[in-house]
Amino acid sequence: MTQNSLGDSAVQKVVQAQNNGVSASATQTQPLWLLAEVTYRCPLHCAFCYNPTDYDKHTKNELSTEQWIQALRDARKLGAIQLGISGGEPLLRDDIEDIVIEAKKLGYYSNLITSGVGLTEKRIQAFKEGGLDHIQLSMHDITEEINNFITNTKTFELKKKVAAMIKSHGYPMVLNVVIHRYNIGHMKEILEMAEALGADYIELANTQYYGWSLVNRSQLMPTKEQVDEAERITNEYRAKVNGKMKIFFVVPDYFAQRPKKCMNGWGEVFMIVTANGDVLPCHSARSLPNMQFPNVKDSDLGWSWKDSPAFNQYRGDSWMKEPCRSCSEKENDLGGCRCQTFLLTGDAEAADPVCSKSPHRHLIDQAILDAQNPQIQAQPIVFRNDKNSKKIIEGELQERLSAFNALP
């Protein structure tokens, strides 16, 4: 799955919503959004997947149905409302129906985030009856060639069938398309396809570089000119459809001057429970050094959220160093993303290197240049699959990982 689809944009939308003038005073210490990464197993092998590159460690110790149901109950008590059921491919578990029923009972607004592989008439019927609120389907391109290339699977025709199935069951059509070098030139066609499929929402999520997408950064990153053009086409299309299809364009931070307010702040509104039960404030947090994240198998979820050292480590701004500490804009972005900062600079408390005030901005500029370097571009894509994950765990592929200060 994409980090964009799951985290930042969703949280940004929550916050936008809170700022529209009708909100009550925002309660910033409740995990409004719970992401259940129920499995890291996946039939697709997307080059841009944000999942940890060592995910293979967590494919045989997944939480049981009962443990998931308990986690949903506990998170609901803490104030969680929006539930994302994600992965990997969540449909590889056969208990998603049970999870959906429990989510409905508890009052969650639930969302299945899927590649569509494994969605059958029988299962979608059960989800509908169980009370699943919506399904977010990932699409990759208008061409079979690019779809099959970037996912390293033959899934193009299947995705179109699944889209029709989602529509025919009365679900809103929510599409997510991760944008990268290989499809950024097809923006108009992708939007036309979405409209033709009857999409109610489409998220055009520019790749952010975590997990597998960081390993493949030079192979995926488009140019700034391409991003600008994609945004222009998107804005034009948005004006044309005039609200009939909601279009979100998630801007890539590498081409910006200021970092994103990652997760709307560490431990502010977003909580992830991973396949093996780790409780995280963001998708990539396990790449940070000297951190012990709680696990639902042995820690109370309320303690994990409110009191655990890990969730308090980067709450607020007291952890900041210069140039963030005295920066007049620090509340806008809270210094950016801790994981990106550590992976690229080796110092988790530094300013996000995306920021033009960061002494590490040159790392981002170099990455942008590298992505246009024909020799670097020519390195093969490391697809997200069990074999490559095992290799990475065993210390292979060093030439692709040595620039980063932890396993992405």
Next chain:
Amino acid sequence: MQNTIQPSDVYAIAMHHRFQWEEAQQCYVILFPEGMVKLNGGAGEVLKRINGQASVADIVADLKTTFPDAPNIEADILGMFDLAVGKAWLRKV
């Protein structure tokens, strides 16, 4: 935009949206794909009366009875309808 809301109009919560009370936040919320909005007290009072049967006039009358001391309540209610329709939280029945 307020003239788009007529007293005889009847609204329901829009498709794919859900309106509910949240105990942990002590407020009503409206939920939809990829987002949610916490509603303040007044907005919640208006939206909880929208049921696909009561007209705008019915809801105004009901709220006037419930909150007899609130000044300019009718304009506030119509403003709330206007905003909720603009945000596509409501559909006309």
